[in-house]
Amino acid sequence: MVVESNILSRAERRQLKKRAKAAGEVTPATAQVPSVKAPLASKKPSRRAKKRKRNGPQQTVIPAIEAVTLGQIVVTKKWISPRLVERLRADASALRATGAFTKSTIGGRVGESQKMKRSKRLSECCGLFDDAAQAPPTIGDVAARNTIMDMVSDLHAALDTRVAPLGDEMELQYLYYPGDDAGFYGKHIDQQERIPGKPNRVVSMVLYLNEPDWAVARDGGALMAYPDGRPAEMVEPIGGTLVIFHSEKLIHEALPTKRDRWALVGWFMEKSSQTTKRLRTQ
Numbered sequence: 077m078v079v080e081s082n083i084l085s086r087a088e089r090r091q092l093k094k095r096a097k098a099a100g101e102v103t104p105a106t107a108q109v110p111s112v113k114a115p116l117a118s119k120k121p122s123r124r125a126k127k128r129k130r131n132g133p134q135q136t137v138i139p140a141i142e143a144v145t146l147g148q149i150v151v152t153k154k155w156i157s158p159r160l161v162e163r164l165r166a167d168a169s170a171l172r173a174t175g176a177f178t179k180s181t182i183g184g185r186v187g188e189s190q191k192m193k194r195s196k197r198l199s200e201c202c203g204l205f206d207d208a209a210q211a212p213p214t215i216g217d218v219a220a221r222n223t224i225m226d227m228v229s230d231l232h233a234a235l236d237t238r239v240a241p242l243g244d245e246m247e248l249q250y251l252y253y254p255g256d257d258a259g260f261y262g263k264h265i266d267q268q269e270r271i272p273g274k275p276n277r278v279v280s281m282v283l284y285l286n287e288p289d290w291a292v293a294r295d296g297g298a299l300m301a302y303p304d305g306r307p308a309e310m311v312e313p314i315g316g317t318l319v320i321f322h323s324e325k326l327i328h329e330a331l332p333t334k335r336d337r338w339a340l341v342g343w344f345m346e347k348s349s350q351t352t353k354r355l356r357t358q
Contacts, residue, residue, distance in 0.1 A: 081095060112143035132358070136339075138231075138320070141177050144279060147325040150300045151311055155318035156227070158288060163220035165285040165315070165338050166251040168202065170216040177202045177252060180261075197258050199330075199342075202250040228342060231281065235320075235344055240278050243347040247277075250285075253297065253330065253337040261330040266323040266343060275345040283314040285338040297333030301326055 086232070143150050156164075170264050171177065177200040202208055204221060228248060236242040253259025267277040282299065292298045298309040299319065304328060311319055323343060331338075 077283045080315045121196050132176050135190040138234065138318075141234060141238050141320065144235075144320055144322050147303055147322055149309060149311070149328075150305070150320045152320075153314070154316045155283065155327060156224070156316050157323040158316060160220060160223065161285050161288075161315040163217050164224060164340065167220050168181070168252065168285065168340075169218035171208055171211055171250065172200065172252060174211060176211050176215075176217055177250070178207070181252070186234075189231060192356075199205045200252045200256070201263060201343055202252075204248045204250065204340075206249070224340065228281075232344060235279050237343055241347045242291045243275055243345045245275055246342055247345075248340070249340045251339045255298065255333055255337070257332040257334055259297070259330075260332040263327055263329045265325075275347075277343040279324045279344040279345045281320055281328075283317040283340040284317045284319075285313055285340060286313050286315045286335075288315055290314050290335070294334065295335040296331055297330045297335065297337045299328060300331060303329045313339065334343055 138150065138152050140150055178197040180201045206226065208216070208221065227246070228246075232242060232246065253261075266280045270276060286297075290297075290313060292310070297313050299309060301309045301311065301321070303309065311317070
């Protein structure tokens with residue numbers, strides 16, 4: 077079952093609290109995720125981001141987020157504004173034009189993946205913590221990039237509190253699938269096997285950055301999920317839609333796309349006893 081969560085704006089949360097207070101009730105716990113800023117780390121441990129003030133928008137609310145632990149796929153529409161979708165897509169496109177994108181590998185993890193097979197996957201990626209960070213600040217939209225990294229940091233805090241204990245390390249990258257039925261990724265599980273000395277992927281996220289008029293019947297590119305023991309489920313890759321699922325439990329695939337398809341994808345790692353470098357310093 078696809079679990080769709082509703083987003084409460086800051087104004088709606090204030091309204092809900094006022095009504096609850098007037099009625100002598102307690103505001104439901106699902107109405108707000110604790111506002112905790114969690115540090116993230118680059119997939120390259122040698123990189124450390126500079127400490128900076130938190131300027132991004134306040135985190136959004138995902139009431140059904142616990143369903144991830146059951147192997148379900150949690151879909152939140154309009155997780156970010158159409159304007160931010162547009163800015164991030166333009167940022168990714170600008171980075172790709174400068175050569176910051178590389179061909180994706182199976183599993184997507186440097187040094188531990190199989191060689192890419194065209195029969196299995198055709199896409200390009202750009203790591204936000206390394207490839208994008210090395211680009212000149214005049215390339216793309218650095219402010220939009222920083223905004224979404226702050227929001228992902230807040231999402232990390234919510235997942236750590238309500239889904240599973242997470243480490244400070246994660247992977248985050250732009251993903252591009254070329255159109256004309258060329259871009260796709262066959263059935264797979266994100267965490268296929270444990271790598272000695274490497275933290276496991278626990279939770280996967282996909283944030284679509286496509287145009288608002290995307291239609292699967294015309295454009296293809298749907299995300300198909302295959303939960304264990306349940307019918308297949310389809311998610312339309314409409315810009316602003318956030319998808320979260322368990323990295324070890326859900327078989328899924330990206331169907332061939334007739335139109336250039338953009339997304340921001342990430343993997344939140346398990347807690348590790350190893351010392352990691354932090355993206356956000358407290």
